[in-house]
Amino acid sequence: MNxxxxxxxxxxxxxxxxxxxxxxVGGGGHGLSIAYHLATRHDITSVLVVEAGYIGGGxxxxxxxxxxxxxxxxxxxxxxxHSLERYxxxxxxxxxxxxxxxxxxxxxxxxxxxxxxxxxxxxxxQAFGAETTYLEPDEIAAxxxxxxxxxxxxxxxxxxxxxxxxxxxxxxRVVWALAEGAxxxxxxxxxxxxxxxxxxxxxxxxxxxxxxxxxxAGIVVSAVGGNVTMLADMAGVRLPIxxxxxxxxxxxxxxxxxxxxxxxxxxxxxxxxxxxxxxLLGAEIDRQPSYSRGSTHDLLASLSHRAITVLPFMxxxxxxxxWTGSCDMSPDYSPIMGDTGVDGFLITTGWGTWGFKAxxxxxxxMAQRIATGVVPELMAPFSLDRFERDRTLxxxxxxxxx
Amino acid sequence: MSMRVLCPHCxxxxxxxxxxxxxxxxxxxxTDPDGRDIDRGYMHTNPQGAVRxxxxxxxxxxxxxxxxxxxxxxxxxxxxx
Ligand SMILES: Cc1cc2nc3c(=O)[nH]c(=O)nc-3n(C[C@H](O)[C@H](O)[C@H](O)COP(=O)(O)OP(=O)(O)OC[C@H]3O[C@@H](n4cnc5c(N)ncnc54)[C@H](O)[C@@H]3O)c2cc1C
Ligand SMILES: [Zn+2]
Numbered sequence: 431m432n433x434x435x436x437x438x439x440x441x442x443x444x445x446x447x448x449x450x451x452x453x454x455v456g457g458g459g460h461g462l463s464i465a466y467h468l469a470t471r472h473d474i475t476s477v478l479v480v481e482a483g484y485i486g487g488g489x490x491x492x493x494x495x496x497x498x499x500x501x502x503x504x505x506x507x508x509x510x511x512h513s514l515e516r517y518x519x520x521x522x523x524x525x526x527x528x529x530x531x532x533x534x535x536x537x538x539x540x541x542x543x544x545x546x547x548x549x550x551x552x553x554x555x556q557a558f559g560a561e562t563t564y565l566e567p568d569e570i571a572a573x574x575x576x577x578x579x580x581x582x583x584x585x586x587x588x589x590x591x592x593x594x595x596x597x598x599x600x601x602x603r604v605v606w607a608l609a610e611g612a613x614x615x616x617x618x619x620x621x622x623x624x625x626x627x628x629x630x631x632x633x634x635x636x637x638x639x640x641x642x643x644x645x646x647a648g649i650v651v652s653a654v655g656g657n658v659t660m661l662a663d664m665a666g667v668r669l670p671i672x673x674x675x676x677x678x679x680x681x682x683x684x685x686x687x688x689x690x691x692x693x694x695x696x697x698x699x700x701x702x703x704x705x706x707x708x709x710l711l712g713a714e715i716d717r718q719p720s721y722s723r724g725s726t727h728d729l730l731a732s733l734s735h736r737a738i739t740v741l742p743f744m745x746x747x748x749x750x751x752x753w754t755g756s757c758d759m760s761p762d763y764s765p766i767m768g769d770t771g772v773d774g775f776l777i778t779t780g781w782g783t784w785g786f787k788a789x790x791x792x793x794x795x796m797a798q799r800i801a802t803g804v805v806p807e808l809m810a811p812f813s814l815d816r817f818e819r820d821r822t823l824x825x826x827x828x829x830x831x832x
Numbered sequence: 833m834s835m836r837v838l839c840p841h842c843x844x845x846x847x848x849x850x851x852x853x854x855x856x857x858x859x860x861x862x863t864d865p866d867g868r869d870i871d872r873g874y875m876h877t878n879p880q881g882a883v884r885x886x887x888x889x890x891x892x893x894x895x896x897x898x899x900x901x902x903x904x905x906x907x908x909x910x911x912x913x
Binding site for chain 1 (some may be wrong): 859
């Protein structure tokens, strides 16, 4: 039985033409969101999205879909809060169900330093528009009785937490809805078409070489997730990005409703319950930079152990599936959007382990930059040149895991 | 799959015991001294393929080893000639 009866999504692929105003490399959430916003907000429809595999086959279809704005610095809180609010209206806007589900998010502290971090998070969130409060242990127990505040005695106890109004959404549906919305207005999407080179005219990028031939472009945008260094190399741009694997797994169904998303910075893990009742777990990135999408038993063992420390009921669940994505990690744990110093070549990267929540705002602001030439205020701090200007946006504690 | 680093002192040990150390490579094409500092501080070659790197056996003998790895497969490899 289908709980969400709706018209079938229609995705129509295109054979690339010889030339476009804008070519977007990468058919993940960010690339498709840029295309969607170019078409819907700026009436720019001479747009091609080239995707090496299938749309959403990268991190956008592999992530744990936590949507939140409880970041640690003003620039990030404002940006992600805008994106979170866009998500709340995206089903209505696109006419497509995305299983958007508002959820509370408990972020626990097991140390004095952690308590200070969560109090500071709540304060900066409130100051810049995100809904976050600080909870004492008895309030945590009331919000999520399954948590063992003593952590089994084997790990420092839970001393406090911040509580944030976040959400989750179905990742494939987000990708498909944006693709459909863009295609319906004339944007072309070409799956199974890899960009293998960029076309230069002096210092300017004027097109792409693909497995289907050369295609000219007024502007080329890189939105290729973990593969970004390859694209940047072709343009002669040096990036502060390292590609790291990030793994996740789901268990079989837990028979009770488990409401909040639970995260622990000190334990480096987070967990939420899917619409099917499965428990979905994520951790920190693998320590070695790598393009491998292999999943390891080491991660499974260590992450299970950490989860059971806080949520003993998980002991009785079984692991169903484990998988891995390739994350474009920036050194300050903030994204990188906009100009690259090479004319005709823009970039959206540094989405690391946290970019699903940013898909609506990232696409909106990149499209605005492409259409108007002006960098939107909420996007401006995240420019690539912040590193040489010594204006990095260090936010590791709050982007670390999801 | 289980990923292990070969320690000359302790034998093959789980990746969970190790800290990764990048050996930064600043391209010769960057000649400006400030440019080289920025590159060394922030930029990464992020290669797809062979990479030389150091690992610290933090939860073991606490010594460094230097190895080559293929970043596409996470296999340990011989130094390219
Ligand atoms: C396990 C895991 C859990 C995560 N959890 C969360 C979370 O809870 N919340 C959150 O906000 N974020 C999360 N993230 C991060 C989030 O998934 C990413 O930041 C986001 O999906 C990035 O979207 P993207 O469009 O930039 O990249 P991708 O979705 O990776 O898309 C890039 C696309 O480019 C294509 N491509 C690459 N090279 C080429 C080429 N040469 N030519 C053509 N196409 C090319 C790829 O095939 C791919 O489809 C998680 C990530 C992982 C891996
Ligand atoms: Zn050792």
